[in-house]
Amino acid sequence: MKYYALTLRADSPLAIRADHAPGGAASAQYIPGTVLAGSLAAAYRLFYPDNEIRFQDLFLNEQVWFPNLYPASFKKSDVFQNATGWPVYPLPKTAQSCKRFPGFLPTEHETDIDEPRHGVRDSLLDWAMFALADQTTPDPDLLLTPLQEHKKCAVCGQLNRPMDNFTGYYRRLGAGGPMLKAKVDMRLQTHNGINRVTGTVQEGILYNREVIEEDADFWGLLKLSDTLAQPFEEFIDKVANAQAGWVRVGTGRTRGLGKVGLRIDSPDTPTGKDDFRKRLEAFNILLQEKAESLKLHTSPFYFALTLHSPVILSDGWQGYYTSINADTLLDNDTLESSLDLPEQSLKLLCQFSSTRRVTGWNELWGTPRANELAIDTSSVFLFACDKPLDTTLIDALYRPEEEGIGRRKAEGFGRICISDQFHQEVTLQ
Numbered sequence: 001m002k003y004y005a006l007t008l009r010a011d012s013p014l015a016i017r018a019d020h021a022p023g024g025a026a027s028a029q030y031i032p033g034t035v036l037a038g039s040l041a042a043a044y045r046l047f048y049p050d051n052e053i054r055f056q057d058l059f060l061n062e063q064v065w066f067p068n069l070y071p072a073s074f075k076k077s078d079v080f081q082n083a084t085g086w087p088v089y090p091l092p093k094t095a096q097s098c099k100r101f102p103g104f105l106p107t108e109h110e111t112d113i114d115e116p117r118h119g120v121r122d123s124l125l126d127w128a129m130f131a132l133a134d135q136t137t138p139d140p141d142l143l144l145t146p147l148q149e150h151k152k153c154a155v156c157g158q159l160n161r162p163m164d165n166f167t168g169y170y171r172r173l174g175a176g177g178p179m180l181k182a183k184v185d186m187r188l189q190t191h192n193g194i195n196r197v198t199g200t201v202q203e204g205i206l207y208n209r210e211v212i213e214e215d216a217d218f219w220g221l222l223k224l225s226d227t228l229a230q231p232f233e234e235f236i237d238k239v240a241n242a243q244a245g246w247v248r249v250g251t252g253r254t255r256g257l258g259k260v261g262l263r264i265d266s267p268d269t270p271t272g273k274d275d276f277r278k279r280l281e282a283f284n285i286l287l288q289e290k291a292e293s294l295k296l297h298t299s300p301f302y303f304a305l306t307l308h309s310p311v312i313l314s315d316g317w318q319g320y321y322t323s324i325n326a327d328t329l330l331d332n333d334t335l336e337s338s339l340d341l342p343e344q345s346l347k348l349l350c351q352f353s354s355t356r357r358v359t360g361w362n363e364l365w366g367t368p369r370a371n372e373l374a375i376d377t378s379s380v381f382l383f384a385c386d387k388p389l390d391t392t393l394i395d396a397l398y399r400p401e402e403e404g405i406g407r408r409k410a411e412g413f414g415r416i417c418i419s420d421q422f423h424q425e426v427t428l429q
């Protein structure tokens with residue numbers, strides 16, 4: 001499997017149909033994989049009108065996994081802006097920051113910092129300690145200590161300002177490196193209504209449409225089978241050298257919206273199994289040490305499952321899972337079938353999740369389709385395992401991170417991360 005870091009730049013404003021507001025004036029703040037696939041398919045048809053077989057391989061046979069493209073504009077930091085090999089991910093639901101001055105601590109890589117920012121941390125381990133204490137001790141003081149410790153912003157100190165959930169998208173410079181939240185500039189555009197009969201401007205009818213400002217960048221990790229790497233690179237080369245406007249994204253194209261440029265880079269993130277194992281071990285050790293300091297009883301191994309895009313898990317009976325527990329993992333062909341784990345050896349310790357409706361529109365075919373229910377991006381599930389981490393378990397967890405889980409993986413759904421490094425950020429960053 002081959003990976004590409006895909007960066008998309010808006011040459012004109014973009015209007016992306018928001019899932020939660022079908023037909024409404026709001027624009028989504030990111031570009032769904034479905035939209036990206038549809039736009040590239042249309043461009044491919046223009047460049048290669050006769051190459052039907054290749055078209056099917058690239059767009060219809062699920063051999064290319066198009067990602068959701070997340071905001072990647074860092075206008076006040078050239079270093080972050082230009083680090084296009086490093087990923088941009090959604091902040092997990094466990095991320096928290098000062099309610100009054102939210103944001104990552106400023107670093108040397110930025111210029112012109114206009115607002116104070118009191119740092120961001122992750123609260124998953126606090127909740128893990130709460131859940132472990134709940135199982136083992138009746139002492140309410142000990143139970144609440146890990147959570148109360150971080151209820152207030154440490155930087156605000158005596159001012160006692162609370163911490164709050166922190167949402168959005170961030171890029172990290174290198175493993176363990178500094179992080180910065182991407183900025184999305186939106187504005188309202190006012191348009192004249194067009195008379196449907198005469199096709200001319202209808203006097204007195206104005207409406208607003210929310211758009212993403214031009215010059216915004218977006219980022220995603222595209223995965224494809226090795227055999228398609230060369231034709232895909234050739235295609236992107238053509239797009240990159242073509243005049244602006246060959247690839248159009250989103251709605252309002254007749255009004256000049258949606259012109260984009262594309263580039264691909266080699267990803268800088270390590271994706272090998274050895275780095276994977278180290279990340280899992282580091283998270284587990286951190287959790288074990290914290291539990292030990294509170295004298296809490298633990299299982300041999302813990303891992304977090306964090307959603308980098310919405311996950312659609314069908315239950316096989318035309319229903320959808322709204323959460324992920326041990327049964328889901330073991331029954332749903334999510335983990336590699338060779339995983340020899342009795343069900344009771346895996347246990348969901350705590351979760352932070354929500355669901356969202358995925359409205360049905362097939363961008364590739366331009367046809368409507370059934371609505372589906374997805375477990376939303378940024379959801380986090382923490383599992384306890386009765387067995388220590390061994391090669392079987394590493395393999396079983398590595399595959400779903402590589403290949404994704406659930407339905408519509410070719411359209412950006414089902415991207416998960418095991419023990420996301422962000423959960424190790426227990427101090428303010």
Ligand SMILES: [Zn+2]
Nearest residue numbers: 098118153156
């Ligand atoms: Zn503060």
